[in-house]
Amino acid sequence: MSASSPEAVSTNTLEQWLAATLQIDQFKDYSPNGLQVAGTPHIRHIVTGVTASLALIDQAIQQQADALIVHHGWFWKNESPCIRGPKRERVARVLDNNLNLFGYHLPLDAHPVLGNNAQLARILSLEPDTDDTGQPVTFGPASLIWSGRCSTQRTLADFAAQTATALDRQPLVVGDPGKVIKRVAWCTGGAQGMMQDAIDQGVDLYITGEASEQNFHMANESGVAFMAAGHHATERYGPKALGDAIAQQFGVSVTFIDLDNPI
Ligand SMILES: [Zn+2]
Secondary structure, three states: OOOOOOOOEEHHHHHHHHHHHOOHHHOOOOOOOEEEEOOOOEEOEEEEEEEOOHHHHHHHHHOOOOEEEEEEOOOOOOOOOOOOHHHHHHHHHHHHOOOEEEEOOHHHHHOOOOOHHHHHHHHOOEEEOEOOOOOEOEEOHHHOEEEEEEEEEEEHHHHHHHHHHHHOOOOEEEOOOOOEEEEEEEOOOOOHHHHHHHHHOOOOEEEEOOOOHHHHHHHHHHOOEEEEOOHHHHOOHHHHHHHHHHHHHHOOEEEEOOOOOOO
8 A cells, every 4th residue: 555545445434443442332332433425335545523513514625525524523412403504504515425434522532642632632641540450540530530740849930831832732730830639530521620630639639631710729729720721722632533433443544634713
């Protein structure tokens, strides 16, 4: 195989491999995990990204992709099922171009190697806690929170500065800048509501993507520092790692496209 003439994989084969690799039947989720919109039956070029926005769909079409694989797909439980307005534009664009749309939400947060939490740990040099079999120790709702230690001891200010460099985005940080950070808990994306679970674990710092008003008070009153490093920024690395794994498995060409999102 070569980059100029990639192999092809059938849509069915890819879907089955993704279902097994990401163990999608282990999750109760808010959106369907798997092939959300069926397109062409053979796939040579795949685009991966964080969210199936109109902008990302257009980039995938421009690149003549056969499939788009994202963390934030469509058909969320809390949204209207009607296909109107901006949603109609997205759906029409995907159907008109015979694009396969795959979405993997919680399974792509949780995967022990390819998942957003595992990949964020790698990017931020965190060493996840593991059990006797080497699997990450997780806790909180749906076992989505990871914990571990810093590879080198750092103050909160140093940790924040290194995070800003690693993610190319200034994190929102609450806590004493001089506090030494040893134990960390993290959950990518919008997991600010799980901060109490992290506090209960006795960590020094809780990292997630987004912030809510009460996180400020919880951090000040518990002494556990809080960091919101960006929902998008913390969830880039799972889709990218998944794409690399697909390219390796099937020899297809995969391009990760990062469309910046400040939230
Ligand atoms: Zn998310």
